[in-house]
Amino acid sequence: GAVVSQHPSWVICKSGTSVKIECRSLDFQATTMFWYRQFPKQSLMLMATSNEGSKATYEQGVEKDKFLINHASLTLSTLTVTSAHPEDSSFYICSASCSSYNEQFFGPGTRLTVL
Amino acid sequence: AQKVTQAQTEISVVEKEDVTLDCVYETRDTTYYLFWYKQPPSGELVFLIRRNSFDEQNEISGRYSWNFQKSTSSFNFTITASQVVDSAVYFCALSEGSNAGKSTFGDGTTLTVKP
Numbered sequence: 001g002a003v004v005s006q007h008p009s010w011v012i013c014k015s016g017t018s019v020k021i022e023c024r025s026l027d028f029q030a031t032t033m034f035w036y037r038q039f040p041k042q043s044l045m046l047m048a049t050s051n052e053g054s055k056a057t058y059e060q061g062v063e064k065d066k067f068l069i070n071h072a073s074l075t076l077s078t079l080t081v082t083s084a085h086p087e088d089s090s091f092y093i094c095s096a097s098c099s100s101y102n103e104q105f106f107g108p109g110t111r112l113t114v115l
Numbered sequence: 116a117q118k119v120t121q122a123q124t125e126i127s128v129v130e131k132e133d134v135t136l137d138c139v140y141e142t143r144d145t146t147y148y149l150f151w152y153k154q155p156p157s158g159e160l161v162f163l164i165r166r167n168s169f170d171e172q173n174e175i176s177g178r179y180s181w182n183f184q185k186s187t188s189s190f191n192f193t194i195t196a197s198q199v200v201d202s203a204v205y206f207c208a209l210s211e212g213s214n215a216g217k218s219t220f221g222d223g224t225t226l227t228v229k230p
Contacts (some may be wrong), residue, residue: 108159
């Protein structure tokens, strides 16, 4: 299957700082990328859908000004958690898909801890 | 709106036992895709299977088998002769054909296989 990478795999930061997470599709062009958040012992919750070259579509309850998503190329999407607080600590997972596939390919996830 | 229900929160079995994980879904689309993923403690999602709504044929892959029944909107997953390495959280997910790639996940079932 297609390969999706995420960087960093884990990050610890102080409250109030901003954190950027990268999601890359390594061997295919991803027209659509998804960002999920997973709290401990919970399911994956979709945060937003991003299409290359256009604004992301956020799910209800997700603050677009806090979670900035940029999908500037067909192989890269970034999620920036602005002014992170301890309640933003979570496991963030991206996935990528394209019109040729009827499925999404998941990255390995980024574990964010905000102190 | 689509919904996935995994009624079993936790299951514990002894090695070599067979175990079935239940998944019930709701969707209005006639074209959709069902998935099962394994999430070990590392957090990375491992893709197990994809099934589209027009293919009700059951599938077997080694010790894994899947039973898809549209009449009951279920897509159950059975592990035969379970092993300790099967211990993980298993997620069932649904993707509607009108929005390929965007998935709704069930709450997951935590499977513990004891030696």
